[in-house]
Amino acid sequence: MVDGNHIVADFIFNTKYETLPSAVQYQAKRCLLDILGATLGGTSTPVGRIITRFAAEQYRGGEATILMADAKASIVGATLANAFAANALDIDEGYRLIKGHPGANIFPAALAIAEREGKSGEELLEAFIVGYEVAIRAGLILHGIYSTYHGSGSWGALGAAAAASKLLSLGSNEIRSALGIAEYHAPMTPMMRSIDCPSMLKDGIGWGSMVGVSAALLAQMGFTGIDSLLSDLEHEHLIAELGQRFEILNSYFKPYACCRWTQPAVDGALAIVAQHHISPHDIERVVVEHL
Numbered sequence: 001m002v003d004g005n006h007i008v009a010d011f012i013f014n015t016k017y018e019t020l021p022s023a024v025q026y027q028a029k030r031c032l033l034d035i036l037g038a039t040l041g042g043t044s045t046p047v048g049r050i051i052t053r054f055a056a057e058q059y060r061g062g063e064a065t066i067l068m069a070d071a072k073a074s075i076v077g078a079t080l081a082n083a084f085a086a087n088a089l090d091i092d093e094g095y096r097l098i099k100g101h102p103g104a105n106i107f108p109a110a111l112a113i114a115e116r117e118g119k120s121g122e123e124l125l126e127a128f129i130v131g132y133e134v135a136i137r138a139g140l141i142l143h144g145i146y147s148t149y150h151g152s153g154s155w156g157a158l159g160a161a162a163a164a165s166k167l168l169s170l171g172s173n174e175i176r177s178a179l180g181i182a183e184y185h186a187p188m189t190p191m192m193r194s195i196d197c198p199s200m201l202k203d204g205i206g207w208g209s210m211v212g213v214s215a216a217l218l219a220q221m222g223f224t225g226i227d228s229l230l231s232d233l234e235h236e237h238l239i240a241e242l243g244q245r246f247e248i249l250n251s252y253f254k255p256y257a258c259c260r261w262t263q264p265a266v267d268g269a270l271a272i273v274a275q276h277h278i279s280p281h282d283i284e285r286v287v288v289e290h291l
Contacts, residue, residue, distance in 0.1 A: 042088030083209035098139030105156025135159025153208025160212020180225030
C-alpha cells in the first residue's frame with residue numbers, strides 16, 4: 001500500500017532546485033513570470049481594489065506586501081489580496097485536465113512567506129515547483145472523487161500549503177498536517193453556478209491560497225490535521241510519479257484575457273474578421289455555438 005501523504009511530504013521536504021531538470025527550471029520561470037504579470041494587472045481591477053482595502057483593514061500587519069499598493073498586511077492578508085488579483089483578469093496560466101489555475105493559488109502564498117523569511121529567488125522557485133506538482137495531483141484526485149466541478153481554490157489550497165511548507169522548512173509530520181488542514185478547510189466552490197451568474201467570486205483562488213498558507217502556519221505551531229486526499233488509493237500512481245514526472249511542463253499560457261473555454265471562439269472571430277475585413281460597425285450580434 002502506498003502512503004501517499006508520506007511520499008508527498010518527502011517530495012516537498014527533499015526537492016532541491018539545483019537537482020531539478022533544466023526543462024522544469026525553465027518552465028517554472030515562465031509560469032512564475034506569467035502569474036506575476038497576471039497579478040500585477042489584476043491589482044487595478046475593481047475586485048483587486050476592493051480586496052486590497054479589505055486585506056489592509058482586516059488583516060493588519062507588516063509582514064508581506066500587497067502588490068502595487070502602498071500597503072502591507074499579515075501573511076494571510078497579503079496572500080488573500082494578491083491571490084484575488086492573480087485571477088482577476090482571467091489571464092493566469094493553467095492546466096487543462098484539472099480545468100483550473102495552479103499558479104494563481106501557489107504564487108501569492110509562496111511570495112508572502114518568502115518575503116517574511118528572506119528567501120532567495122531560487123528558493124521561491126523551488127517552492128513554486130513543489131506547490132505546482134502537488135496542486136495538480138490534488139486537482140486530478142478531487143475531480144475523480146467529486147461529481148461536482150469545483151473551482152481551483154478547492155485543490156489549489158493544497159498546492160499553496162505545499163509551497164508554504166517548503167519555505168517554512170516544515171518537517172514531514174508538519175507537512176502532512178498542513179496538507180490535511182488545507183484540504184479540510186479549502187473552499188468547495190461550485191464553478192458552474194459561478195459561471196451561470198458572473199460575479200467577483202471567480203475560481204475561489206483567493207480563499208484557496210489563503211487557506212493553504214494558513215494551514216502551513218498552523219502546522220508550524222503544532223496544529224494537527226487529517227491525512228489529505230493525496231492518500232486516495234485509486235490515484236496512487238499520480239503520487240508515485242512525484243519527482244519523476246513533472247506536470248508543470250504541461251501547463252498552458254493564455255493569449256487572451258478570458259476563460260480558456262472561450263478562447264477558440266476568440267480565435268475564430270479574429271480569423272473571420274481578418275478574412276472578410278469586418279469592422280465593429282458591421283456587427284449586429286455574435287452567436288457562438290458548440291458543435
